[in-house]
Amino acid sequence: MLSVCCIGKLNVDFSFTVERIEIGENHNPDYLFVNLGGKATNVAVALSRLGIQASLIASIGDDWLSKYALQQISEFQVNFYPIIKSGARTGQTFVIIEESGRNTMFNYLGANSLLSAADIKIFEDIICSRELVYFQTGMDTSILEYLITLGIPIFVEVSHPVDLELLKHAFAISMNESEALVLTSSVNVHEALEKLTSIGVKRVFLKVGDRGSYCAGLDGLIFKEAFKVDVVDTTGAGDSFSAGCIYGLLKKLPWEAILELANACGAITCTRIGTTSAFPTLDEVRKFLEAQKR
Numbered sequence: 001m002l003s004v005c006c007i008g009k010l011n012v013d014f015s016f017t018v019e020r021i022e023i024g025e026n027h028n029p030d031y032l033f034v035n036l037g038g039k040a041t042n043v044a045v046a047l048s049r050l051g052i053q054a055s056l057i058a059s060i061g062d063d064w065l066s067k068y069a070l071q072q073i074s075e076f077q078v079n080f081y082p083i084i085k086s087g088a089r090t091g092q093t094f095v096i097i098e099e100s101g102r103n104t105m106f107n108y109l110g111a112n113s114l115l116s117a118a119d120i121k122i123f124e125d126i127i128c129s130r131e132l133v134y135f136q137t138g139m140d141t142s143i144l145e146y147l148i149t150l151g152i153p154i155f156v157e158v159s160h161p162v163d164l165e166l167l168k169h170a171f172a173i174s175m176n177e178s179e180a181l182v183l184t185s186s187v188n189v190h191e192a193l194e195k196l197t198s199i200g201v202k203r204v205f206l207k208v209g210d211r212g213s214y215c216a217g218l219d220g221l222i223f224k225e226a227f228k229v230d231v232v233d234t235t236g237a238g239d240s241f242s243a244g245c246i247y248g249l250l251k252k253l254p255w256e257a258i259l260e261l262a263n264a265c266g267a268i269t270c271t272r273i274g275t276t277s278a279f280p281t282l283d284e285v286r287k288f289l290e291a292q293k294r
Contacts, residue, residue, distance in 0.1 A: 008040025046243030
């Protein structure tokens with residue numbers, strides 16, 4: 001069975017639904033949903049839902065939320081290797097979802113900020129036994145530097161700027177439009193993709209919201225339009241997209257097929273409230289794509 005090790009953040013997400021956010025006003029949400037979040041956690045769960053054996057290495061606190069996290073992650077059939085930070089709080093994200101599906105987030109890093117390369121080295125045998133490792137930036141950069149020394153394929157989620165030299169060593173990278181423009185100091189998507197591939201980044205997956213996505217490499221550029229769906233909540237859609245990309249890479253699908261599958265993963269996620277609980281199974285993705293063709 002194909003396997004991936006995800007390294008990065010674990011949060012407990014508290015999602016509230018409101019008609020719209022009004023600064024300076026009280027809000028009485030109609031809905032409160034609690035589930036797991038954090039990019040590495042999201043991708044691990046999304047991969048598990050797609051039938052990939054997923055492992056997760058992340059820091060949690062020794063608070064009551066850590067007990068909730070341990071219970072939830074086991075229900076998603078993810079092999080969790082927690083690094084418990086004594087005296088720290090488990091990461092938390094508060095998500096406000098407007099009627100349009102747009103979300104606003106407030107992130108408390110908590111124990112996530114304490115994850116180090118020394119922590120990761122404890123699990124070197126586990127990491128090296130997987131076909132691919134997923135890592136999100138915004139963590140201690142020495143973790144990525146250490147992973148590079150292991151010589152294993154790395155899929156990097158560039159959620160925060162990082163030294164471009166490090167990205168040359170990645171098997172593939174993923175990011176959204178605003179992240180790409182900031183990372184490369186570019187004025188548009190095409191300029192950003194050209195800069196990344198010209199310096200030697202092997203494969204770039206770029207999300208441009210409801211417009212679709214790009215796949216770029218030295219062999220060219222592919223664009224795939226997004227599927228039109230009734231958006232309920234966009235939380236986690238980008239992470240679901242990344243999981244779809246990883247699935248396609250592991251299965252050695254053609255680039256266009258990878259984008260189509262990844263777009264479908266993201267689209268389905270947008271039709272559901274919540275984060276990890278919103279990710280589709282492989283069967284749901286296949287049925288969605290079949291319906292789109294009809």
